[in-house]
Amino acid sequence: MSRSWVMPVIVAALAALGIATQGATITDLGPWYQGLEKPSWTPPGPVFPIAWTVIFALAAWAAVTAWRRAPNARQADWLIGMFALNGFLNILWSLLFFRMQRPDWAFAEVLLLWLSILALVVQCWRQSRLSGVLLLPYLAWVTAAAVLNWSVVELNGPFG
Template identity: 45%
Template sequence: MKTLSFFRLVLAVGLCLGVGALGSLVTTPQIPTWYAGLVKPSWTPPPAAFPIAWTTLYVLMAVALWRLWQLHAPSPARRLAIGLWLAQLALNAIWSPVFFGLEAPGAALVVVVALWLAIAATIWACLRIDRIAAWLLVPYLAWVSYATTLNAAIVVLN
């Protein structure tokens, strides 16, 4: 049982960090070029802050998924929570290619609003079965709230 638990944790962390790594492949080349040329609000963090924040959030997200997967028996509530968790991760995965890859902040704003809603729904679903998993996602919702305002400001300023 401990081997299965560890495997699930490694898989969850790998899934989240993998999404982050794929996003960085699209993002990193654009930072000194296209992104540097955008008008950004004064409260934009330095580029070095993003990988630190996202790595931390991806680990918290992974632990939340692990808790749902490992600590709770299959049920409709668990299936809903994991399904919403996967939906938010998919939206997370497409934001960077839309914003940076397509150079489309307006379209990315639509994606990040959908992401925010998916995270909020995931937290709500988690609260029904695992309060710790839900709370692990709260910093993520806070960061995506901030990222949404930043994305919106970039749309307005450019």
């Protein structure tokens, strides 16, 4: 790894770790969550941190790869902004679902999160096909999470 890769890798890893930590801190699997009726196909609890660890690692790799391949500073800055917005939306979902206990609002928000991931896939693909492919597990996971979120709304609503 050349020295020019070191700082972007460190920054991307710290950003991914920060977003993951914020999301984990906000996530409360206490009595309210345990009391929700969930569909039978809900993944077991230990799957979630494993999946998110892999997804954030792949997203950091995709971010660095696409950023390094950006044709100019403006495109690189735009890409960083897209990843920052996506991180914000990721944390916001946890806040809405777990802290505010509003799966209905979280479902509306997860649609925005999903669109931000799709936009990242498209933008990263333009810079590096590998970068776009690295984000596909994230898109698939959030697709499944959105369906699960909707199922929780259907099984437990109304909220608020």
